[in-house]
């Protein structure tokens with residue numbers, strides 16, 4: 001899996017993750033996320049998702065993002081992607097981060113990280129104390145974690161379902177690597193979630209949409225404002 005060596009630009013790691021808007025699929029959505037001041041911009045490479053972008057679209061959107069916000073981190077979200085798929089995505093958009101949102105094992109995460117020069121973020125569903133213990137194992141092989149709700153058994157998507165989980169399971173938890181809190185967040189609940197969990201950042205998709213796959217500029221702005229204020233408070 002030959003991967004470019006110059007993608008670990010790491011403005012995002014310096015910023016310790018912070019606020020990610022996921023599932024950007026139009027120029028308007030990218031512009032709204034950038035205008036709101038998002039730190040990480042996520043692009044979904046999972047065909048069954050309403051936020052799916054093909055490589056050519058993703059290349060155009062990430063070029064726009066880099067022009068408008070050179071300091072923002074570009075995140076490519078994949079689900080159990082093969083080496084060839086990852087290589088094609090990296091070739092198309094040179095992401096700063098790969099978000100692995102499938103059933104990747106710790107060994108697979110370590111192997112991807114070995115070859116990819118950007119950051120590797122492992123997404124995990126949390127529904128029990130056992131899941132938190134499992135997250136610690138992944139923290140040994142990933143650059144960061146994204147802790148999300150577990151999808152329903154019959155869900156089509158492994159993420160992006162707008163479902164929250166019990167944040168008390170990870171209140172004050174530390175993993176040795178930064179993590180994003182995710183799952184069912186929106187402008188009205190994100191501050192409470194941040195105050196309880198004290199994550200290094202937050203991630204949202206459904207909570208800033210007017211319909212599945214349709215980002216809403218006002219909701220993005222409100223989310224980033226609320227999240228930024230709460231993150232600033234817990235960092236003091």
Ligand SMILES: O=C(O)c1ccccc1NCC(=O)[C@H](O)[C@H](O)COP(=O)(O)O
Nearest residue numbers: 022049159160161162183184204205206
């Ligand atoms: O968003 C998707 O369509 C998606 C598809 C396949 C795997 C993961 C997906 N999203 C993952 C994310 O990073 C979401 O932002 C995260 O799960 C939170 O989603 P939401 O609860 O909708 O805010």
